[in-house]
Amino acid sequence: ETGVTQSPTHLIKTRGQQVTLRCSSQSGHNTVSWYQQALGQGPQFIFQYYREEENGRGNFPPRFSGLQFPNYSSELNVNALELDDSALYLCASSRGVAAYNEQFFGPGTRLTVL
Amino acid sequence: RKEVEQDPGPFNVPEGATVAFNCTYSNSASQSFFWYRQDCRKEPKLLMSVYSSGNEDGRFTAQLNRASQYISLLIRDSKLSDSATYLCVVNFLNNNDMRFGAGTRLTVKP
Numbered sequence: 001e002t003g004v005t006q007s008p009t010h011l012i013k014t015r016g017q018q019v020t021l022r023c024s025s026q027s028g029h030n031t032v033s034w035y036q037q038a039l040g041q042g043p044q045f046i047f048q049y050y051r052e053e054e055n056g057r058g059n060f061p062p063r064f065s066g067l068q069f070p071n072y073s074s075e076l077n078v079n080a081l082e083l084d085d086s087a088l089y090l091c092a093s094s095r096g097v098a099a100y101n102e103q104f105f106g107p108g109t110r111l112t113v114l
Numbered sequence: 115r116k117e118v119e120q121d122p123g124p125f126n127v128p129e130g131a132t133v134a135f136n137c138t139y140s141n142s143a144s145q146s147f148f149w150y151r152q153d154c155r156k157e158p159k160l161l162m163s164v165y166s167s168g169n170e171d172g173r174f175t176a177q178l179n180r181a182s183q184y185i186s187l188l189i190r191d192s193k194l195s196d197s198a199t200y201l202c203v204v205n206f207l208n209n210n211d212m213r214f215g216a217g218t219r220l221t222v223k224p
Contacts, residue, residue: 033212042118042201042214043158056211090157099146099205099212105157 003027004093004106012112013081021076021109025093031055032074033103034066037088049074050097078111086113115140118204120215127222131192135218137185137202147178148203149187152217158201161187192222 003026013019025032031050035043045058049068063079072093078085088110092103120137127133139147147164162169164176164185175188185202202215 035214040216042216045211045213058211100163102160102163103212105159107157 004091004104006089006091006106006109008109009107010110010112012114014114015081015083017081017113018077018079019081019111021078021089021091021111023074023076023091023093023106025072025074025091026104029093029095029104030072031094031097031101032068032072033092033094034074034076035090035092036060036085037090037108039087043090046076048097055097081113083113086111116215117141117206117213118202118215120200120202120218122216122218124219124221127192127220129192129194129222129224131222132188132190133192133220134189135187135200135202135220137187137204137215139183139185139202139204139213141204141206142180142183144183144204144206146205146212147176147185148212149174149176149185150201150203150214152199152201154198158214161200189220192220194222194224196220197222 005024033048034046037043047057052068068074088108090108092105094101149161150158151161152158168177173190177186199217201217206213
């Protein structure tokens, strides 16, 4: 177990709805990254939060947004859900933003959009 | 060309076999390289970082060829427990933008 937790485990939404996913980082980690993993693909970088600020973003539209709280936990919000948003959403925490820092992944939230 | 490209496999090998996975990346400025392992319906976990001089961890050996923009992972004496998907990971434009390959699936059979 990595100490990174995510909630909920599974979620079913319909097109157009909004969703909030949550992540608690491992103790001592101040950086959280979010990834989207479609079936049969590797994780795709959505964005990263460091000390409550967005610290980099992948190729995802603005309807994907996030927050990081003072305790370094984080939320991923997705507005106007589309069918293609169906995926496993993973968060990973690390001790700082440097690329050589190991990222510890949570178990993920499986989102299904109908 | 994909940013990070891997042979998807699947690789089906007997116990005790040696198997090698390859990965190519498109950004010559990339600085950090990793192999992650992902079991079915589980989260990815770091297997090993890849250093310029190559590195070994038990039965696992990672190599980096910057000139060819190529990373490899060699697994010797395969165990049943090595069955998983192996993900090649490269930092892309910034230190925080990690790009994953689609993964190579390995099944080790008795």
